[in-house]
Each structure stands twice: as C-alpha cells, then as structure tokens.
Amino acid sequence: MKRHLISSLMCVALWLVAWLLPAGLAMALAIGQPIEFESEAQKRQYDTLVRELRCTVCQSETIHESNAELAADMRRRVYEMTLAGHDAGAIVDFMVQRYGDYVRYRPPLQANTALLWASPFLLLLVGCIVWWRMIVGRKRMALRPEFTEQERTTLQRIRSGE
Amino acid sequence: MSLRLLIPLIAMSALLGLLFIGLGMNSRDLPSPLVGKPAPAFELEALEDSSRMLSEQDFIGEVALVNVWATWCSTCRAEKPLLMELAGGGIPIHAFNYRDERDAALRYLSVSDNPYRTIAYDPSGDAGIDWGVYATPETYVLDAEGIIRYKRIGPLNRQLLLDEVLPLVEKLRAEKLRDEQRRNEARSVATS
Numbered sequence: 001m002k003r004h005l006i007s008s009l010m011c012v013a014l015w016l017v018a019w020l021l022p023a024g025l026a027m028a029l030a031i032g033q034p035i036e037f038e039s040e041a042q043k044r045q046y047d048t049l050v051r052e053l054r055c056t057v058c059q060s061e062t063i064h065e066s067n068a069e070l071a072a073d074m075r076r077r078v079y080e081m082t083l084a085g086h087d088a089g090a091i092v093d094f095m096v097q098r099y100g101d102y103v104r105y106r107p108p109l110q111a112n113t114a115l116l117w118a119s120p121f122l123l124l125l126v127g128c129i130v131w132w133r134m135i136v137g138r139k140r141m142a143l144r145p146e147f148t149e150q151e152r153t154t155l156q157r158i159r160s161g162e
Numbered sequence: 163m164s165l166r167l168l169i170p171l172i173a174m175s176a177l178l179g180l181l182f183i184g185l186g187m188n189s190r191d192l193p194s195p196l197v198g199k200p201a202p203a204f205e206l207e208a209l210e211d212s213s214r215m216l217s218e219q220d221f222i223g224e225v226a227l228v229n230v231w232a233t234w235c236s237t238c239r240a241e242k243p244l245l246m247e248l249a250g251g252g253i254p255i256h257a258f259n260y261r262d263e264r265d266a267a268l269r270y271l272s273v274s275d276n277p278y279r280t281i282a283y284d285p286s287g288d289a290g291i292d293w294g295v296y297a298t299p300e301t302y303v304l305d306a307e308g309i310i311r312y313k314r315i316g317p318l319n320r321q322l323l324l325d326e327v328l329p330l331v332e333k334l335r336a337e338k339l340r341d342e343q344r345r346n347e348a349r350s351v352a353t354s
Binding site: 056057069070073074077096097098099100101102 | 286287
C-alpha cells in the first residue's frame with residue numbers, strides 16, 4: 001500500500017516536471033529579449049537579423065539561439081539599431097566591421113568564399129563524370145561478344161581437362 | 163587496373179590530409195578586421211572614479227597594450243603576473259573592465275597587483291562590441307597614433323610575448339622615434 005502511494009506520488013512529480021520545464025525554458029529564453037517594436041517591419045527585420053548573425057563565442061549558434069552574454073549584447077545592439085532606423089544591410093556591415101565576415105551565418109559570395117560556394121556544384125560535376133564513365137564502360141561491356149576466340153579455346157581446354 | 167585502385171587511395175589520403183590539417187587549426191584564431199584600424203571611439207566611466215569620463219584618447223599617445231578583463235574570468239587572473247612584468251618593464255597597459263561589477267573589480271585590485279594605467283568601466287559591454295571583443299581576456303597593441311596593430315583573443319603567455327608582442331612593441335617604438343626625428347628635422351629646416 002505504501003509502495004503504491006510513493007509510486008503514484010513520483011508519477012505526479014514527473015508529470016509536474018514535464019509540464020513546467022518547457023515553460024521555464026521559454027521564460028529563460030525570453031529574459032532580456034526586447035519584444036516591443038514600433039512597426040511590424042522592424043520586428044521582421046530584427047527577427048531575420050538575429051538568425052543571420054553568428055554568436056562568435058559559441059561559434060555554431062546564431063545570436064538568436066545562444067545564451068552567451070555576448071549574444072545578448074549583440075541582440076540588444078541589433079534591437080537598438082533597428083529602432084534607430086538602420087536597415088538590415090547597415091546593421092550587418094556594423095557587425096562585420098567589428099567581428100569580421102565570420103559573424104555572418106550565411107557567408108557572402110566573394111573571392112575568398114568562391115570555392116566554398118562552388119564546392120557542391122564541383123562535387124556534383126565529379127559525380128556526374130564518374131557516373132557517365134560507368135555507363136559508358138557498361139555499354140562497352142554489353143557490346144562485346146560474350147567470349148573472344150582466345151577465351152573460347154581456353155575454356156574448351158579447361159572443359160576437356162587438359 | 164592498378165590506376166583504378168590508386169584513385170580511391172589518393173582520394174582517401176587527400177581527405178585524411180585535409181582532416182589532419184583541420185585538427186591542428188584553432189577555430190578561435192579569427193582574423194580581426196580591426197587590426198590596422200584606429201582604436202574605436204568610446205565614452206565610459208573610469209573604474210576608480212565614476213565622475214571621471216574616459217575615451218579612446220586616454221589610451222592613445224604611446225605604444226601601449228589594451229587588456230580586456232573581468233573578475234569573473236579566471237584566465238584573466240592567470241595572465242596578470244605577465245601583465246605585471248610588462249608594466250614593470252615600462253609598457254603602459256590600459257584596460258576595459260568588461261561586464262563586471264565595480265565593487266568586485268575594485269576589491270580585487272585592492273588585494274592584488276594592479277598593472278593597469280587607466281581602466282574604463284564597461285559593465286554592459288557597449289565598448290566591447292565596438293572593439294570587437296569575443297571573450298575575456300583579450301589584448302590589443304596600439305601604436306603611438308592609436309592604430310590597432312595586433313589583437314590576441316585569449317590569454318597571453320610568455321612564448322607569445324617573446325615571439326610576437328614584445329618585438330612588435332619594439333618595432334612600433336622605433337617607428338615612433340623615427341617619425342619624431344623626421345618631424346624635428348623638418349621643423350629645424352623650416353626655421354633655419
């Protein structure tokens with residue numbers, strides 16, 4: 001009986017944790033995040049920009065996802081600049097001037113990133129070449145008569161047990 | 163036939179080679195776009211005196227280091243003996259006290275050594291963004307004109323100082339001396 005009570009209590013506790021935890025996390029994300037904008041366009045600009053700028057401390061996250069203090073600073077700066085009427089390009093330039101191209105989550109197409117942008121197409125090209133060569137090779141195999149004269153005599157010799 | 167077997171081998175070794183180079187690369191060694199540019203402007207209270215305002219002009223004048231530190235940053239604490247040596251050797255070190263509390267910072271400096279000539283108090287990281295600060299500690303080398311000539315993200319160490327920072331400081335000081343001499347000569351020619 002006592003054991004029953006304990007296990008049902010545990011169940012309730014687990015349910016509570018499962019229900020409250022996501023709410024707690026959502027609140028943690030909302031802390032320090034500016035939410036009031038003067039217009040819908042400003043809100044849209046802020047929302048896209050925080051997803052396009054990299055948190056330079058926790059390198060594989062955007063500043064939108066990151067909990068680092070630097071990311072919070074950068075979000076605040078994006079928010080302030082957006083409210084002050086700067087457009088998206090100006091804000092990205094501002095960050096690039098301070099943190100370098102690395103701060104852009106989507107690398108720009110320029111001379112030093114050309115290979116990066118071209119690499120999927122280069123790989124596709126290599127794949128196509130390999131595939132085409134295999135097709136051609138198979139076709140050539142199919143066109144060949146089954147055995148050459150020499151192979152046939154060899155086979156004949158094997159069959160007769162020489 | 164042997165060529166066909168060689169191709170995967172070559173491709174595989176090329177891939178392994180690239181991965182091996184990647185292992186040795188430090189993803190935190192990022193080129194700073196600020197190197198070669200003038201020290202970014204800022205206006206902050208002095209750490210010791212909230213009524214005194216500091217600007218980038220307070221950092222400029224001599225070849226100097228600018229160190230970004232905080233009391234919560236244990237690596238900053240670890241590199242401070244090196245900064246003390248540099249300060250003792252006559253290299254001025256200015257600092258940003260970054261995202262810190264004034265009381266904690268002052269208490270910390272009162273119970274340990276203080277290598278800094280001027281300390282700007284930056285509790286919200288405002289100047290930090292303008293100076294492109296990633297994470298403490300960071301150290302910049304400014305020349306006499308206030309141009310950023312070098313930036314180190316992460317702690318200093320003796321080897322780095324001997325190999326990079328001190329030779330650079332020597333070079334910049336020599337440059338400054340040469341400029342001054344040239345200016346004096348020009349002046350004496352103009353007056354004679």
